[in-house]
Amino acid sequence: MNIFIVYAHPSKDSFTHRALLGFLEGLDSAGHRHVVSDLYAMDFRTDMTEEEYRRESHYRLDLPVPCDVLAEQEKINRSDAIVFIYPVFWTEAPAKLVGWFDRVWTYGFAYGPQRGMKQLEKGLVICIAGRDRGHLDEHGQTDAMKTVMLEDRMHDRVKTRDFVILDSTAKHDLQARQAHWDRHLRTAFMVGANIASTTR
């Protein structure tokens, strides 16, 4: 499969970056090809211009889609699956990734009566959380994140959807972070190796 990965973490000195590398190794081991958009490294602009806003809010197909957005959309349409890898920031993706959706999910591509976006075989989220999974579930945060990423942003743009949380990685609890480190990296590898089949 051709896999497009949208990756958003500001630092390579992070567990999230290690998880990205583990996931890519998994893809390689199964013979998948991949392209990564590393949004912070690319300095991807995430604020909409007023013209972009007018295009989206008034359904103005005559207004131009910026080149950097078109480049992301082409990566999507050349792929079979899309994968988002990011740390949880305030029960959401980092603003860098939220802004990517604001700009890349354009009218006429991701929504509207006629969409240019192909329906992908798979959409996968791998998010890295400081909190433990029990806390995220208990406080409705897992459901909130799944609703936004799977039901709204992915929706029917993908045929199958998975959501993987690698939890308990906060730096303030180094013992827990260390205890989960290897298991989470194995999970990231296995999710990559089995991307054609995994559903959670």
Ligand SMILES: Cc1cc2nc3c(=O)[nH]c(=O)nc-3n(C[C@H](O)[C@H](O)[C@H](O)COP(=O)(O)O)c2cc1C
């Ligand atoms: C601004 C900010 C907000 C965060 N918000 C949350 C949160 O809402 N829930 C959570 O589980 N972890 C949260 N975290 C922890 C991050 O997910 C953290 O980066 C994660 O433990 C991954 O570690 P890494 O940065 O080494 O990849 C937050 C971290 C930052 C910097």
